[in-house]
Structure formats: structure tokens, C-alpha cells
Amino acid sequence: MTPDRILPTCLLFFAVGAPAAAQEQGFLWAAGPVAEAQRAHFVSILWWMAVVTVPLLIGLPLILWRYRLNGGGGRYRRDWGASPLAEVAIWSVPVVVVGFLAWNLWHATLSLDPYRPLGPDPLEVQAIAAEGHFLFLYPDEGIVTVDRLLLDADRTARLKLTSVDVLRSVMVPRLAGQIYAMPGMTTELNLAAFAPGTYAGLNTQYSGPLFPEERFETEALPETNWHARIEATRDGAGPLPPDVLQRIAMGDGAEAYLAADADLFARIAAPSSHGAHR
Amino acid sequence: MIGLFLGTLRWDDVTFVEFWRTPDLNNAIAAAAAGLLVLGVVATLILLTVRGWWRPLWRDWLTSLDHKKIGIMYVALALVMFARAVAEANVMRAHQATAALDAGLVAPDHFAELFSTHGTIMIFLVAMPLLTGIMNFVMPLQIGARDVSFPLLNAISLMLTAAAAGLVMVSLVLGHFSTGGWSGYPPYTGADISPGEGPDYWIWALTLSSIGSTLTGMNFAVTLYKRRVQGMHLFRMPLFCWTVLCTSILMIFAMAPLTLATLMLWLDRHAGFHFFTVGSGGDMMNFANLFWLFGHPEVYILILPAFGVWSEVFSTFSGKRLFGYLSLVYATMAIAVLSFTVWLHHFFTMGQSANVNAAFGIATMLIGVPTGVKVYDWLLTMMFGRVRLRVPMLFANYFLVTFLLGGVTGVLLANPTVDYGVHNSLFLVAHFHNMLIPGTLFAMLAAIHLWFPKAFGFRLHEGWGRAVFWLMAPGFLLAFMPLYAMGMMGGMRRTAYFSDPLFRPWLWAAEAGAVLILAGFAALVVQIVVSVRRRDALAVPAGDPWDGRSLEWLGPAPAFEFNFAGEPKVEDVDAFTALKAQGEAYRRQETYEDIEMPRNSAVPVVIGALAGLAAFAMVWQAWATAALAFAGVWAVVIGRSFVRDTERTIPAAEVEAAHRAWLADVAAATPVHRRDELTPENRGLAEEPL
Amino acid sequence: MSDVRHPGLNLGTTDSPVHDAAEETVFGFWVLMMSDLALFAVLFATYAAMSVHGIAGGPAPVEIFDLKSTLWQTLALLASSFTFGMAALALKYDDDRRALSLWLGATFVLGALFLGLEARDWARMVTEHGATPQVSGFLSIFYLLTGTHFVHVAAGLLWMLVMAAQLAIFGLDGAVKLRLMRLAIYWHLLDVVWVAIFSFVFLSGLAP
Numbered sequence A: 001m002t003p004d005r006i007l008p009t010c011l012l013f014f015a016v017g018a019p020a021a022a023q024e025q026g027f028l029w030a031a032g033p034v035a036e037a038q039r040a041h042f043v044s045i046l047w048w049m050a051v052v053t054v055p056l057l058i059g060l061p062l063i064l065w066r067y068r069l070n071g072g073g074g075r076y077r078r079d080w081g082a083s084p085l086a087e088v089a090i091w092s093v094p095v096v097v098v099g100f101l102a103w104n105l106w107h108a109t110l111s112l113d114p115y116r117p118l119g120p121d122p123l124e125v126q127a128i129a130a131e132g133h134f135l136f137l138y139p140d141e142g143i144v145t146v147d148r149l150l151l152d153a154d155r156t157a158r159l160k161l162t163s164v165d166v167l168r169s170v171m172v173p174r175l176a177g178q179i180y181a182m183p184g185m186t187t188e189l190n191l192a193a194f195a196p197g198t199y200a201g202l203n204t205q206y207s208g209p210l211f212p213e214e215r216f217e218t219e220a221l222p223e224t225n226w227h228a229r230i231e232a233t234r235d236g237a238g239p240l241p242p243d244v245l246q247r248i249a250m251g252d253g254a255e256a257y258l259a260a261d262a263d264l265f266a267r268i269a270a271p272s273s274h275g276a277h278r
Numbered sequence B: 001m002i003g004l005f006l007g008t009l010r011w012d013d014v015t016f017v018e019f020w021r022t023p024d025l026n027n028a029i030a031a032a033a034a035g036l037l038v039l040g041v042v043a044t045l046i047l048l049t050v051r052g053w054w055r056p057l058w059r060d061w062l063t064s065l066d067h068k069k070i071g072i073m074y075v076a077l078a079l080v081m082f083a084r085a086v087a088e089a090n091v092m093r094a095h096q097a098t099a100a101l102d103a104g105l106v107a108p109d110h111f112a113e114l115f116s117t118h119g120t121i122m123i124f125l126v127a128m129p130l131l132t133g134i135m136n137f138v139m140p141l142q143i144g145a146r147d148v149s150f151p152l153l154n155a156i157s158l159m160l161t162a163a164a165a166g167l168v169m170v171s172l173v174l175g176h177f178s179t180g181g182w183s184g185y186p187p188y189t190g191a192d193i194s195p196g197e198g199p200d201y202w203i204w205a206l207t208l209s210s211i212g213s214t215l216t217g218m219n220f221a222v223t224l225y226k227r228r229v230q231g232m233h234l235f236r237m238p239l240f241c242w243t244v245l246c247t248s249i250l251m252i253f254a255m256a257p258l259t260l261a262t263l264m265l266w267l268d269r270h271a272g273f274h275f276f277t278v279g280s281g282g283d284m285m286n287f288a289n290l291f292w293l294f295g296h297p298e299v300y301i302l303i304l305p306a307f308g309v310w311s312e313v314f315s316t317f318s319g320k321r322l323f324g325y326l327s328l329v330y331a332t333m334a335i336a337v338l339s340f341t342v343w344l345h346h347f348f349t350m351g352q353s354a355n356v357n358a359a360f361g362i363a364t365m366l367i368g369v370p371t372g373v374k375v376y377d378w379l380l381t382m383m384f385g386r387v388r389l390r391v392p393m394l395f396a397n398y399f400l401v402t403f404l405l406g407g408v409t410g411v412l413l414a415n416p417t418v419d420y421g422v423h424n425s426l427f428l429v430a431h432f433h434n435m436l437i438p439g440t441l442f443a444m445l446a447a448i449h450l451w452f453p454k455a456f457g458f459r460l461h462e463g464w465g466r467a468v469f470w471l472m473a474p475g476f477l478l479a480f481m482p483l484y485a486m487g488m489m490g491g492m493r494r495t496a497y498f499s500d501p502l503f504r505p506w507l508w509a510a511e512a513g514a515v516l517i518l519a520g521f522a523a524l525v526v527q528i529v530v531s532v533r534r535r536d537a538l539a540v541p542a543g544d545p546w547d548g549r550s551l552e553w554l555g556p557a558p559a560f561e562f563n564f565a566g567e568p569k570v571e572d573v574d575a576f577t578a579l580k581a582q583g584e585a586y587r588r589q590e591t592y593e594d595i596e597m598p599r600n601s602a603v604p605v606v607i608g609a610l611a612g613l614a615a616f617a618m619v620w621q622a623w624a625t626a627a628l629a630f631a632g633v634w635a636v637v638i639g640r641s642f643v644r645d646t647e648r649t650i651p652a653a654e655v656e657a658a659h660r661a662w663l664a665d666v667a668a669a670t671p672v673h674r675r676d677e678l679t680p681e682n683r684g685l686a687e688e689p690l
Numbered sequence C: 001m002s003d004v005r006h007p008g009l010n011l012g013t014t015d016s017p018v019h020d021a022a023e024e025t026v027f028g029f030w031v032l033m034m035s036d037l038a039l040f041a042v043l044f045a046t047y048a049a050m051s052v053h054g055i056a057g058g059p060a061p062v063e064i065f066d067l068k069s070t071l072w073q074t075l076a077l078l079a080s081s082f083t084f085g086m087a088a089l090a091l092k093y094d095d096d097r098r099a100l101s102l103w104l105g106a107t108f109v110l111g112a113l114f115l116g117l118e119a120r121d122w123a124r125m126v127t128e129h130g131a132t133p134q135v136s137g138f139l140s141i142f143y144l145l146t147g148t149h150f151v152h153v154a155a156g157l158l159w160m161l162v163m164a165a166q167l168a169i170f171g172l173d174g175a176v177k178l179r180l181m182r183l184a185i186y187w188h189l190l191d192v193v194w195v196a197i198f199s200f201v202f203l204s205g206l207a208p
Ligand code: HEM
Pocket: B086, B089, B090, B092, B093, B115, B116, B118, B119, B120, B122, B123, B126, B127, B180, B181, B182, B183, B429, B433, B436, B437, B440, B441, B479, B492, B493, B494, B495, B513, B514, B517
């Protein structure tokens, strides 16, 4: 365990008094550069906030003890209601802390802008969130996968997101996220993994009775395996039927398709005139 | 023809009929809840009839325009609604703890209905009426006023809120409530996906309650500007009044976007408009903006009065002047102003540019500054004091500690970088409950303990009060700390079942916490019953059980109907403390004057009933009924404007008699040391501190 | 003579008890109007977004607005504000109920004229351009914004009728005066809102 992990783990420990590290699912167990930046930012805020919170945690029991009604030894000054020195400290410490935090916030937010690709030549994927399922379209590879996102672990990926009917939100907690997928609109999300592996992905926005099922697997494969996998998928897949969404919803969809229909994503994301909203 | 009056309402919509047709566990739970409601109503009606309480209920309460009684009715309404909402929370928790995959107690749609009603009720029909009730009761007394500026409007606000509560209650028995959460985002709540009556229940309940809140905000702001007694400058107002002022101003401006958002949603649903629909130029992002343009100030509407209560509690139970009064005033105003500039943090993930997110993130964190200032001002209020850990003070100190955690997680969420990872997760649920339970709810419980004697003439039983605290305080931690953890592990809100078995122990812990909170609520009910039984031993007729500092403690407990016999003198922030120190608190008056008070009126009840009927009819698309009821509301308003004889005079002799009777009580009471304030010796007269 | 100030008609010199009472009631009404203005502000903000992004292939503002008709509506409403001003003077200086009633009557007629013109304008948009609110997001917000103002004006007319009845029954007593003062604030604010609609919706919608 790196020192940086101690604080959040302690927080979890404090939360229920039991070690929780067994469940490596959230962004605290980062497996990609975006999630790692989120984790580091999270931890740095905790340290900064300690400047404001720790004095109170120490001072409160002391004051309660010293100034208790029965037997407290502290002096009683009924009319003590102002102290310029204390007031200056009370205002300036949080101002300074928030100042630093604001500086941090600005840089972290801009550097993780989901509209800026993480690296050169990203893998382009279009994701369509539908009732109970996710469709991933790979325009350059000409295939479609259902509920499974195939990433090349040596390349960053750039997802374009949309949703079929209601608002959804796409996240792969250990890699990156989340960003809303909205019907009639396109948004973007960057994904990248430090190492090959399988990472859970999900919709986080309530969308109806099937909401708890709206999950997908993200498989980050070493480059050569990835190419082989794409080839194999292409070989095994049939053409994309026009009513693919209905079929999947009925439960008789396949795991992958050939994307003859290059416009599927554009059509679903079309109704809005403004596209990505920047 | 019948359709015009009954709309789409059918037999099958009755929850019991639904259960009759499909008798499964899910429908059984729904029918049981509906049955409890019906039983409760019937039992209440029988009780009122058997005891002959109809007349006093009507004469002394429902038609009363007295701000104190209106305040008490608000609190009573809130407690009833709390019983339902906290029970629902328990059902949700029990369901999640037992549900692996599809099973569990309730069907997924029913689960969605539960979190929607729970959230809607807790915000609009528990937290809002609780704090409106406390503000109503306390604020006019604290500024030395006889009533609010517009007593009739005050009662109308109450009745509109009650109508909203009635509407949500009816949804238990007739049809279903929305499944779209308390925030009701389209397109999910649009006509295509949610065609039923659910979202309409949500829309009209919110409309009724937000009209009530707008009127309340106006009424309180004007009262604070225009009804302060001579000598009570703005900067001599107790801090609680400052928070009431800021909250009122927020209410005046924040409710409009909500009313519009829900109106637009209704037009989309039923008139084919395109505000939020996909296509034809509609844009659901408009809804997010409008809703949170209301929603964020709303959060501060909920927390500012709590800050006010904590300020009163810390200084009263430390026997000391509030530290940093000016700081606290400016911090409150800063929070109120900033609260209009941060709404976008509720959807950092909607795909706007990074610059916009960063700007709103920083604006959000700025609120941390005045908030941090407040915390330290409260800490220093206890310093050099004589701190007594009575029930309100237990809650206050618990709040101080838990609020730190809520503040830290709030700052975390203000960072888009972090929010991307925990938005929509149980981490967020834990954060806002962290603010709403130790913040708002516990503040209101503390307020009830603090001011109960002034309302009813006797203290609440301290032992049972501690039981409430010792059940609720660990209950909150147990219920919500696991949610922080689960949220960081990828557990999302509004999830009916977690298929990951690793969540199971955390869910059971959360369930245990929810049970403790429910038990705490039960203890509160017991406490009230016990206190009523022992009211003689707990009585504080002289009116000042806690060695209070502001004007509301001047006068007997319960308070005079007309609040003050004469005009109290104000020369300090702690006006009552100053009066006591000068020996002027319990002086006879040379002369007494006639006092004009508003006459009782049935108008608010009728308006509430008609508005509730109109809303109910709108839910079921019974247009004729809705139109008639709506016209009825305005007919009553216009009719009332022709009534001239709205005031009643309390003759000077009566005022004098009441005042003398109180002074006799004071004379009969022995002053008590703070050490003995929990004993029956405490008749409401405080010993001069040395 | 009182030095009370509030945002309504100043009756300090002519009827100081009513003036003092107005301190609270008129101020309260003014505050209530602030929340009404917040409502309009949000409507305007939504209009600003949707009149650009929400046209969705339906008619655009330039195609359906008719400056001339709108100008007449504006003039009618502005004139009604003037006549209400005259009514207020009558209220303040002489207990001349006839003049007051006449000016109020004129205000009522002008207000009704405004409503008629606006309704005619809407009818024209619907019949000539098929521009119903169901066509596009832009038209939805257009009708909601102008419709909300329309309903406010209609409510103002109803209020005037009620005041006419009260004048007849009670004469010009304190309560009636206070209500007329509040009606005046209401009416002038609606005028202000309309001027905003006129410039922000119609003029800028027609600007090239
Ligand atoms: C008293 C103990 C309480 C318990 C055990 C409790 C429990 C819960 C649970 C289980 C949820 C659903 C979480 C999810 O979506 O997964 C929830 C949601 C919520 N609660 Fe509470 N709650 C409590 C008190 C309160 C209070 C006092 C308030 C407000 C004053 C409140 C406001 C909300 C809101 C606004 C939601 C969100 C509803 C939505 O998702 O639309 N709760 N609560």
C-alpha cells in the first residue's frame, strides 16, 4: 500500500470500522490515468481540508471539558463576543485554504477536460446507451459489440456517447468517468488503462426498472491480442439488423455485429441541432 | 361527461383493488401502507368525535391566524410526514439489504416510487414545514412583534402546504406517485416514458408547496423589515432572525424557477409542448438548469435556519454572548448570495466545457469560507462559557463534528475532477444526508426542545430527549457512513438491488442505522406523551426555563396570545439578558392599552381544500373539477376582500389581568441555578449569574 | 405628516393614516412582485436559449412576428399605464370618485384592447404560419412567455372589476385606497415586463 492510499483507506476504515480494501471497484483503486488523477486530487483535498478540520476536532473536546458547567476550571466571561485577532484567523485560514484548493481545482479540471484526447491517435468508439444494454460501435473497425467494450491497452480511447430514450451516465470507475449520455445529443469521454485487465462499467443515472442491469465489461487487451480479438469478432459476427435495439431489448441479440450501418450513431444522436454543448 | 369530473381515475387505481387483483408481496406492502393511512385517518376522526375535539380544533387551531399556532401546526404536519418518509427509508433499506437480483421486498418500480416519495416528502413536507414552523413561532417573538405582517396569508401558506401533503398522501391509496426521484428529470418523467399519473402527483405537490413557500418568504421578510419593535435595529436582531431573513429572501427568488420547470414539464406531458422533449427543439438540459437554479438555493433555505438555531443553542447553553455576531451575520449573507451562483455543480457531468465546470466548482468552494467561519464562531462561543450539555446542546455538538465530514465531502464534490467519480453515487447520498440530518433535522429537533416550553408551558422530558439523541446520533453514522464507502466503491444511488454480494454487510449496517433512527423517532413520540403526562412537574410558568437571552423568553410560558403586554425595551443583541441584568424584565407596567389582533378566519382552510382538490383533479385530468375548484379559490379570495371586520380588540383590562397573573407566577417562582434547571424547581425563573 | 417611504403612491400629505398603513402592505406587495419578476426573468432566460436553439425546422421569429400589430399592443398598454397614473392622481388629490372611476375605466378598456390585439396576433400566427406551441421549442417558450404576461393582464382586469365593486360599496376608504395602490404597482410592472418582451422578443427577433 502506497502512502497515498493510506488516507482513503483510513477513511473507509473509519466509515464502518472494517477494512474495505477487498472491494477494489471505485476510482480509489485507479487503473488508468484519469482515475489516477481523480484519486490523487481526492487525497490532496483531504490533506488541505485537514488544516481546517483538525483544529476543531482538537479544540472541541478541550473546550467542552474546560468550560463545562459542573467543575470546569475555565474562566467565565459572559460578555466575550468578539476578538479581532481570532476573527482575522477565522476568516483568513479558510480563505487561504480555499485559495489553494481553487488553484488546484482549476488545473485539475482543465487537464481532465473530457473533450481533449488523452493521447495521440485515440481509438474511436461510439457508445449508445439503451434500455438495459450498451452498444459499442467501432467505426474504423467496422464492428459493434454489445455490453462489452474492447480497448487496446496501449492506446487511449475516445468515446462518443448518446442515449436512446432517457438520460444516462457512463462511467468505468477504475478508468474514468462519468459523463452523461443524453438522447439527441453527443458527449465525449476519454478512457485509458495502465495495464490490460477487465474493468466494470455502468450507467449511474436512474433510467427505469432495468437500471441495476445497465452494466458492461471493459476489456483492455494488449495490442496484439486486441487486433486478434477484433478480427475474431468480425469473423463471428452477422450483419447489424435495423431493429437491433428492439432485439437486444427482447433478449435475442447477439454479442457482436458487423457495422454495415455507419450512420446508426449519428441517427440516434441526431434530433438536437446543437450537438456537443460547449 | 363523468370523465370531465373524474378524469382518468378508475377503480383499478385504488391500491387495495390492485392488491386484490394481484396479491403478491409488493402489492401487499403497498396495500398495507395505504391501509395504515386509511386507518390512521379513521382513528383520528373517531378520536376527534368521541372526545368532542372538533370544535376546539376548528376554533382554536385550524381557523387561527396566530403565528404561534400556525408554527405549531407546521411542525405537527412535518412530524406526521416524517413518520411516513422515515418508514419508507426503512423499507428501502430493508429491501436493498435483502434483495439479491430481482427479489427483495418490493418490485423495482415500487422501489423507485419509494425513493421518489421519500425524497420529495423529506424536502418539501418535512424539512420545509419544520423550519417554516419554527421560524413562524420564534421570529415574531424574537423581534418583539405581535404577529407576522400578513397573518391571513401566513395561514394560507400553511394550508397550501397541508394540501400538498394531502396530495402526496392520497397517492398512497389512489394510483402511484412518480418514479422519477425528487428531482424529476425528463425525458424520464415525460409522457412517453412515464405516461401515468405519477409525475403529475409530483408536479402538483411541488407547485402547491412552493406557492406556499413563496408567500411565506415574502411574509417573513416584510415582518422582519417592518415589525421590529422600537430599538431593535437590524444589527440587534438575534442571529436566528438574520437566518430567517436570508432564507426568506431565498424563498422569494428561488421558488419561481421550480414552478416554471414543473409547469413546463406539465405542458410537455399534456399539451404537446416541447420544452424538454427530445426533438422539435426541446432540450432536457433546460430542465436541469431550471431545477437546480431552484434546487441549490433550496439547500440553503434548508440549512440557514438551522445555522440560526445552532447559534441560539450554543450561546444559550454556554450562558454566554454569541461569539462573532457580525462575522456570523456577514457569513450568512455571503452564503445566501453565493447560493445563486453555483447551481451547475449538480451536473458537472453534463458535458459542458471544462472552463465552465471549473468556474462553478470554485464558486462552490467559496461557500466553504463563510461556512468554516461559522463553525469556529460557534466553537469560540463555548469558550469562556459555562457549557451545559442539555439535549439541544448534545445535538449541537454532534452537529459540529459531523458537519466537518459533510463539509469535507462537500468540498470534494465541488471539484469536478472528484465529482466525475462519485456523482450519482451513494457517496453523494451520504453527503446530502450528512448535511440534512445532523444539519437541518437535528437543528429542528434541538429547536423543538429549546422552544417547546414557550409554546406549551412545560419542558420536554430530558431523559427521553437523551434517548432520542442516543438513538439517532449513532443511527445516522451507522446508516450513512457505509454509504460513503459504498459510493467510493462504485455503488450508485437509486439502485433497487446490488448484485455484488460484497455490498451486503454494508447494506445491513445501513439498515441497522435506519432502524435506530426510526427508534429515535419513536422515542420522540414517547417523550412528548411522557412530558404531557408530567406537565405539572415540568411546568415553567414564569417563562424562562433556560436563562434565555433574546426577547422570546420575556413573558409567560405559554406565551400571551398577544405576545407582549407592552413594548419591550431593546438595547442589546441579547435584549432579554440586558433586561434581566437591569432588573427590568419582570416589572409592572404603569398603563395598558387595547390590543388589536386578527380575527379567526375559515378562508385559509377553504382555500387549502379547494387548491388541494384542484391539484388532485389536475393529476387525474379531471378538467372540469379542476377548473371549478380553481375558480373557487379565486372566488374565496375575492369574497374575502369584501370583508371589512377582520380585527378584534383585546381590552386593556384583559391585557392587564394576564400580565399581572404572569407576574404573580414569577413572584411565586424561586430563581434556579443552571445546575438545577432540570429539576421541578425550575419554574422558569433564572438565578442572577454571579 | 409622516416620513415613511415605500414604493407606492405617496399619500403622506393627503392621507397620512393610509400612508402609514401602506408602509407594510405596499412594501409587502412589492416584495411579492419581486418573485413575480423572478418568474419572468427565468422565462426570458429560457426564451433566450430556445429562440436560437429550439427552432427545429419550424418557423423562426422573423417569419411570424408582425411589428405593426405588436406596436399597437405596446401603445395600448403604455397608454393604460398613463391612464392609471391619472387615476392615481385622482386618488391622491381629490376624493373625486368620478374622475377616479373614469380613469380606471379607460385603463380597463385599454387593457382589454391589448388582450384583444394580442389574441388576434396569436390567431394570425397560428392560421397563417401554423405556428402553434406544439411545433417547436421556440414556439413553446414564446407562447408561455407571452401567455404568462397575458394571464397577468387578464388578472389585472379582473382585479379592476373587483375594485370597481368595492368603490361602489365602500367608497374611497382606506382599504380601497391601499388596494388601488397595489393594483397600480401591479399594472405598471406588467407594463415594464411588456416593454421587455417588446424589445427583447419582438424587436430583437425581427432585427436582421
Ligand atoms: C431519517 C433517516 C433517513 C434515512 C434512513 C434515509 C434513507 C434514504 C435512502 C435509502 C434513500 C435512497 C438512496 C438511493 O437513492 O439509493 C434516500 C434518498 C433521499 N433522502 Fe433520505 N433518509 C433519511 C432522512 C432524510 C432526510 C431528513 C432528508 C431531507 C431532509 C432526506 C432526503 C432524501 C433525498 C432528497 C433523497 C433523494 C431521493 C431521490 O433519489 O430522488 N432523507 N434516503
